[in-house]
Amino acid sequence: MNSIVFYPEAKKELFNAIQYYEDCQTGLGHRFRRSIETATQNILSSPLTYRILKPPFRRYLLSKFPYSIVYSIEPNYILIIAIAHGKRRPYYWSKRKL
Template sequence: METEVVFHPDAHQEYLDALQHYMNISERVARRFQKSVIDAVRLISTGPEQWPSVEGAIRFVRLRRFPFIRYYEPVTSDCVQVLAVAHGRRRPGYWVHRQPD
């Protein structure tokens, strides 16, 4: 059974901002970025516990060919929430306040 993957609203906006950034460079690059994000969602949904943890239940997946990391954590036994689509070299940990209580 696949795990549902949902985005925190700020993480969704980060994805859209990054996609627009790559679209400004090249439509082809933007499509590759989009595919990389979709692939990461598939990886998370088919085995969320297989990826390394950062802190507590928070885990991450690096995007292939792009300097972005997806941070996520379980919300329920069959759902995880993406907390951030973060550039790997900018402002580490800025998204930590997004964790559900």
């Protein structure tokens, strides 16, 4: 398995979070994006390592930002379901179709 696919809403969440952090402080959005890139590489390397939330969903917690990456393991790729803020609307993404 060597590819990541973003659910359309997850891609929007990512861009919105990057823009928010960049608006807060120049360069912070870039740091957030790099944190997401590192996380997705870690997920690709060891997709079964991270906590199961609600099958088939797993969660990777970012260490320096209050976000998590919610994903599912598909036969040929990792599907990023959400870039979810840790303090907002828990499980809002659970109704997204696989």
